[in-house]
Amino acid sequence: MNQEKLKIGIYELTGCAGDALLILDCEKELIDIFNAVDIQSFLMAKSDNIEGELDVALVEGSVTTEKEIEELKDIRKRAKLVVALGLCATVGGIQARFGDREEWEENYKKVYGDIDMTHTRPVQSKPIDEYIEVDYYLPGCPIEKEQFLNFFTRFLKGNPPEKSQNPVCVTCKYNENDCLLKKGVLCLGPVTSDGCGSICINHNLPCIGCWGPLDVANRTAEFYLLQEKGYDVEEIKKKMANFSGTKIAEFFKKVGKEKR
């Protein structure tokens, strides 16, 4: 029986460990999870970890050191499938905002000066798909229980779900919230991946985009709409960049330069 179970590894690169923690926080389902699969490696949960061949590797966090690049490549070699777990793995995280190399170097110097790193050398924060091929993405900061369990269960049963292409607005309307953006509040719901349950708007707070940028969003219209609502260009850019990592770098290069 044991041989038939999928071999799983759960890994953490640079992030807050919130996604790994969330898996452990599925308290009611934890026994079922550990029964259903063979968890080979999960540093947060156990110490007898085996680093061998895997069916699935779940990787949290962004890549920020040379050592992590090696680790990640090794994981990819050993795993049949790789899942990016959470915002940092998916887009590079808050630590990758704007994705501008010069700006990163400048900030790095400001914080660390000219010291020589001995353990490993830092690199600019990037999502894992900058280095390896990724099979599935689970966005979220952190991911959400229901989303994880649904993904995990469907995966086990051989029918993994597609990544949602809906914006937060869809669930926001399911929850019958008055639109904050319409009222002039800087809400990033239309350009953000759905899945959080529109939790902020349910509490009358605008979406700040923590589930990461929606691939198919109309960012240009959102950008000009917010300008028309009276927001400053730099403020809009800052808000849009916070949780977008390197994924919308092209947008930032072009936006504001449209013909006026």
Place this chain on the structure above:
Amino acid sequence: MRVIKLSKENLFPFLEVISEKTGLWAPVRKPNSGHVFKEIDDFAQIDLDYTRTILPPKKIFLPPSFNMFKASKNNYEEDFSHVSPKILFGIHPCDIHGLLIMDRFYSYVFDDPYYSKARDNTLILGHSCWPDENCLCKSTNTHIVEEGYDLFFTDLKDSYLVWIGSSKGDDLIRVKAELFDENIAEKDIQNFIQWREERDEAFQTEINFSAMPDLMELKYNDTLWEKLGDACLACGSCTNVCPTCNCYNVHDKPALGEDSSQIVRCWDACTLENYSEVAGGENFRKKRSDRLKLWYTHKLQAYISKYGKPSCVGCGRCIATCPVDINVKTVAHTLDGDKVDSFWNRFHEEVRK
């Protein structure tokens, strides 16, 4: 049909007796937000001074997301937990018309039991209203109701005139007939006529719906659609809030540790990117402009050609909701040759052109 009178102080006593064994749903104001239909546990929550709820009453008959059934290898268990006897009080004429259109959709070829069971279990107690600048129901001729309700309350300041629209409505009245007055005085009739005239004059927005099928046909390739597509955020809100939008998606939610799955049904919206995606990854309406064209064909053309009236009931929700001002008013007025004040127009003029 019969009309009787109810003095205002008798309204809550009436609602109290009829809702003893049946859930009462009515409009309430959400804190920091708009109005919503909600199950009432305290009559003081009911707020009849509302224009439109954020979501239309379709949510009561088909919730945004619900379990249809649980399936396992050898078993199949239907789940009708959203169905229970209900009284829906305070619903406006446009929304009653919206439900009548929904009835048609969900029984057109096959009966949809998830809808019809909930519908059959719900009594409709309508209420009159006063238009704001976004109400279009006079143009859609849905500002008056002739069918689709059990009782209808017209607010004449001191009292209600109550229309009895069905035998179930009549049964409700009989539960506490002494609260009502059978005698309608000449003055009541005069008050009603005056109310109706004043209400009809209060509309601020008009759309020439009868011209729309022709204009949609003639302007099928107009640059308007590209302008709209350019500004549309593809948020799906217009579709979710529209009382006559009825599309849905179905997905599996397998249970961990057992061999079964919940089959979940949730609202879908043709304005969203992957609505028209089919197996193999092909997407027939990848462009936002094509998706909006579909939406407006539904509202302004197809239904009119088939049933002689638009599938817009004039509730104004798309106007109140769309962040970039793409709505039945700005689109219909543009089709009719007007230049409208809207974000999508300004976006085109100032950024795109």
